[in-house]
Amino acid sequence: MSRTYRYIVIAVGAVCLYFLVRLLFFTDLTTRNVPSDVFQGILVGAGLALVTAQLYGRTKVKKINGWTTAIGAGASDSGMFLRAANSWAFPGPIAVAEEATYWRTGSDGAGHTLNGSHRYVLHFPPGQLPPTDAFWSLTMGDGQNRYVPNPLDRYHVGNHSGLVPNTDGSVDIYLQSSAPLGHEANWLPAPAGDFILWLRVYIPGAAILDGTYAVPPVTKVDGS
Amino acid sequence: MTLQIGYVHLIIVGAFVVAAWLLATYLSPRLMLLPYKRGILNQGIENGPIPVNTLYVQSAELFVNPFTALPAGSSKLLSYGTNRDTLYVVGWVDLSKGPQVLTVPDMGGRYYSVQLTDPSKNTNFSYVGTRTTGSAAGTYLITGPGWTGQVPSGMRQISSPNGAVLVAGRVFVQDYADAPAAYGMAAQVTLAPLAG
Numbered sequence: 001m002s003r004t005y006r007y008i009v010i011a012v013g014a015v016c017l018y019f020l021v022r023l024l025f026f027t028d029l030t031t032r033n034v035p036s037d038v039f040q041g042i043l044v045g046a047g048l049a050l051v052t053a054q055l056y057g058r059t060k061v062k063k064i065n066g067w068t069t070a071i072g073a074g075a076s077d078s079g080m081f082l083r084a085a086n087s088w089a090f091p092g093p094i095a096v097a098e099e100a101t102y103w104r105t106g107s108d109g110a111g112h113t114l115n116g117s118h119r120y121v122l123h124f125p126p127g128q129l130p131p132t133d134a135f136w137s138l139t140m141g142d143g144q145n146r147y148v149p150n151p152l153d154r155y156h157v158g159n160h161s162g163l164v165p166n167t168d169g170s171v172d173i174y175l176q177s178s179a180p181l182g183h184e185a186n187w188l189p190a191p192a193g194d195f196i197l198w199l200r201v202y203i204p205g206a207a208i209l210d211g212t213y214a215v216p217p218v219t220k221v222d223g224s
Numbered sequence: 225m226t227l228q229i230g231y232v233h234l235i236i237v238g239a240f241v242v243a244a245w246l247l248a249t250y251l252s253p254r255l256m257l258l259p260y261k262r263g264i265l266n267q268g269i270e271n272g273p274i275p276v277n278t279l280y281v282q283s284a285e286l287f288v289n290p291f292t293a294l295p296a297g298s299s300k301l302l303s304y305g306t307n308r309d310t311l312y313v314v315g316w317v318d319l320s321k322g323p324q325v326l327t328v329p330d331m332g333g334r335y336y337s338v339q340l341t342d343p344s345k346n347t348n349f350s351y352v353g354t355r356t357t358g359s360a361a362g363t364y365l366i367t368g369p370g371w372t373g374q375v376p377s378g379m380r381q382i383s384s385p386n387g388a389v390l391v392a393g394r395v396f397v398q399d400y401a402d403a404p405a406a407y408g409m410a411a412q413v414t415l416a417p418l419a420g
Contacts, residue, residue, distance in 0.1 A: 030229050041240025074341075074347055076349050083253045091256045092257075094346075098355065099351060100337075134335045147290050158309070
């Protein structure tokens with residue numbers, strides 16, 4: 001959720017709460033009239049719907065090592081409140097988890113915003129690449145989720161992009177704006193400013209669907 | 225007496241708050257998908273509006289160069305949620321005048337999925353594709369609520385809970401060089417009315 005959006009939701013919630021508290025404790029109710037009862041009731045109810053969808057969505061989001069993913073998005077058995085929460089979190093026809101599971105992050109494992117002025121590594125320990133029956137990919141966008149041109153014309157890497165494993169079988173993906181010498185195959189070029197990452201696993205393996213697979217954190221490696 | 229009148233106002237406000245809260249929650253998925261409906265039927269993405277019961281396939285050119293300028297008035301649907309994995313196949317289906325036949329080619333092992341979404345709830349009631357139906361060619365009869373006709377032989381029925389269906393297909397692209405081949409496969413995912 002973007003910061004602006006969060007502030008809007010908080011403001012709507014505050015206004016609704018203010019209205020209800022004032023109505024219950026600080027209003028001479030006899031001065032009210034029915035048209036404004038109806039009008040204000042509808043506005044406050046709609047505002048509360050927005051706020052409760054966000055709150056409920058937050059309880060359904062699973063967070064691991066800075067990555068977030070939603071549970072139950074798009075599933076036909078999801079209830080009314082979950083459907084509302086998902087529709088605000090993902091405005092669009094999102095795939096069910098069995099078809100494709102998405103994680104998103106805008107921060108490293110320590111919680112700091114990802115920014116191209118730093119160098120980062122996403123390290124998959126041996127045997128810990130995302131389990132999949134199709135393919136997986138790691139895609140980069142800027143802070144507004146847009147591609148930023150780079151010399152390689154490369155905006156994602158994955159199990160089909162020719163990543164070179166380390167001698168111990170682990171895989172490092174280099175997230176930085178300048179080329180990592182000797183590791184160009186594993187380089188996902190970062191823009192100058194803030195950026196976000198999507199990890200997508202199509203037809204994810206059982207360890208993802210049962211929640212036991214942990215996406216590793218993005219680690220800042222330039223110390224500063 | 226004045227006290228009672230006051231409480232009547234409280235009850236009216238409370239009733240409308242609860243009713244609006246439930247209704248807005250219930251309608252949220254539908255409202256949030258309206259831009260998609262408009263984007264498909266009124267705006268289109270590369271070549272103008274996408275007529276109802278037809279499928280738009282993202283071009284290889286747009287996939288290879290995501291910075292391609294779209295025609296004025298086009299929907300920006302595909303520029304949100306950066307995805308370099310698949311070509312999109314998108315369409316809006318209306319089943320009120322009868323079922324639609326969804327045809328998919330033999331994908332030769334290429335990953336794909338055709339997602340059928342109920343736009344009133346933004347939930348997916350069925351998938352055709354690698355995971356659910358395999359890689360072989362097939363024809364599927366998408367039928368609306370209450371349809372009682374005969375399913376032609378060789379077709380598999382998919383019952384939609386809603387008279388409208390949002391179709392979102394995804395066809396794997398290995399790399400830039402593979403985009404034209406992926407497009408060739410994706411373009412063979414088609415919709416047609418049931419003959420007769």
